[in-house]
Amino acid sequence: MAGTTHGSGRTGWILSIPALILLALGAAGPLLIVVVYAFLEPGEYSGVVWEFTTEAWFRVFFERDIFDDTVTFADAHLTIFWRSVKLSVLTTLIAFAIGFPTAWFIATRPPNKRGFWLFLITIPFWTNLLIRTFAIMEVVRNQGLLNSFLMNFGIIDDPLQILYTDTAVLIGMAYVYLPLMVLPLYAAIDRFDFRLVEAGYDLYATRMKVLRRVILPIVKPGIVAGSILVFVPSLGAYVTPRILGGGKNMMVGNFIELQFGQGRNWPLGAALSLLLLMIVLVALLAYVRVTSRDDSNG
Numbered sequence: 001m002a003g004t005t006h007g008s009g010r011t012g013w014i015l016s017i018p019a020l021i022l023l024a025l026g027a028a029g030p031l032l033i034v035v036v037y038a039f040l041e042p043g044e045y046s047g048v049v050w051e052f053t054t055e056a057w058f059r060v061f062f063e064r065d066i067f068d069d070t071v072t073f074a075d076a077h078l079t080i081f082w083r084s085v086k087l088s089v090l091t092t093l094i095a096f097a098i099g100f101p102t103a104w105f106i107a108t109r110p111p112n113k114r115g116f117w118l119f120l121i122t123i124p125f126w127t128n129l130l131i132r133t134f135a136i137m138e139v140v141r142n143q144g145l146l147n148s149f150l151m152n153f154g155i156i157d158d159p160l161q162i163l164y165t166d167t168a169v170l171i172g173m174a175y176v177y178l179p180l181m182v183l184p185l186y187a188a189i190d191r192f193d194f195r196l197v198e199a200g201y202d203l204y205a206t207r208m209k210v211l212r213r214v215i216l217p218i219v220k221p222g223i224v225a226g227s228i229l230v231f232v233p234s235l236g237a238y239v240t241p242r243i244l245g246g247g248k249n250m251m252v253g254n255f256i257e258l259q260f261g262q263g264r265n266w267p268l269g270a271a272l273s274l275l276l277l278m279i280v281l282v283a284l285l286a287y288v289r290v291t292s293r294d295d296s297n298g
Contacts, residue, residue: 031277037270046264056267060275077255077272084252085279087170088234094174095181095230096223103185103222107192118186121179129176133243136172137163140244164246172240177233181226188222220290228287232280252276 038056041049063074106117124132139145142159150156162168192215200210216223238253245251250258252272259269 034270034273037266038274040267042265042267046260046266048266053267056265056271059268060271080250080252080255083166083249084235087166087173087251088231088237090170091173091177091234092181092227092230094170095178096185096227098174099178099181099185099226100223103182103189106182106186107189114190118183121182124176124179129239130243132176133172133240136168136175136240137244140168140171163244164248166245166249168244169241169249169251172244173234173237176240177230180229180233184222184225184229185219186222188219188225192218224287224290228283231283235279236276 037048039052039054041051041053041055043049059074060077061074062071064071102121106114106121109117137144140162141147142161142163144163146162147156147159151159162171196214196218197210200214205213236253237251238257241249241251241254245254247254253276256269256272256276259265259272263269
């Protein structure tokens with residue numbers, strides 16, 4: 001019996017070899033190329049020179065004066081990273097503030113109607129990201145729906161300059177990634193035992209205390225999952241900042257593309273890509289730690 005089990009396990013590994021090879025070539029292969037490029041010299045007209053150096057990593061955080069080689073912080077790079085992290089965190093908070101009531105509303109509908117509301121939430125996924133971003137652009141531009149509405153009702157006299165600002169990027173990313181927050185929250189709330197809420201009220205707890213001490217701790221896995229699903233793509237967003245930011249309010253994704261394109265500094269672009277990957281990895285490890293702690297606590 002043991003020999004049969006051992007043989008079937010070995011056969012399973014043999015059958016999975018083609019899939020493992022494809023996974024290595026399709027995922028690990030390109031990542032390995034990026035890792036190698038991050039430690040090479042940039043070519044004169046793009047590309048790389050096969051000489052080992054850590055200059056790209058140095059230039060991520062620092063820069064040298066062209067006259068006296070004085071080393072200073074790369075303020076432009078740090079500003080871009082700070083803007084990316086700030087907008088990603090704000091996008092996550094806005095998505096949670098809107099997504100939690102939405103998920104709660106859907107989870108508390110009659111079972112035969114929840115599918116319809118979930119269907120409405122998933123409709124934006126049917127449309128290309130570029131089209132959705134242009135739709136937001138039509139809302140926030142100077143002659144867009146928002147400014148036209150405010151001016152028609154006499155709330156403002158002149159159009160608000162929202163387009164090509166961090167605010168426009170924030171609105172666009174919150175709209176684009178909102179479904180990624182709603183769906184995990186709905187899955188967590190759908191499993192919630194609402195008798196616990198009644199028990200909290202029976203013990204004279206206020207609504208805010210029930211929310212803070214009963215509901216949020218139980219649905220925390222959904223909150224963490226939704227936050228990761230929103231934060232990670234927001235951090236590396238490219239299309240939304242490019243269109244709504246107008247190329248002026250650059251984020252990490254746009255900055256990386258710039259290095260591989262007009263900047264012609266592939267090693268710096270590779271180093272920035274790996275740094276972004278590290279930030280995402282830290283966020284994922286935090287998620288795994290939280291969920292594993294919840295599982296260990298039952």
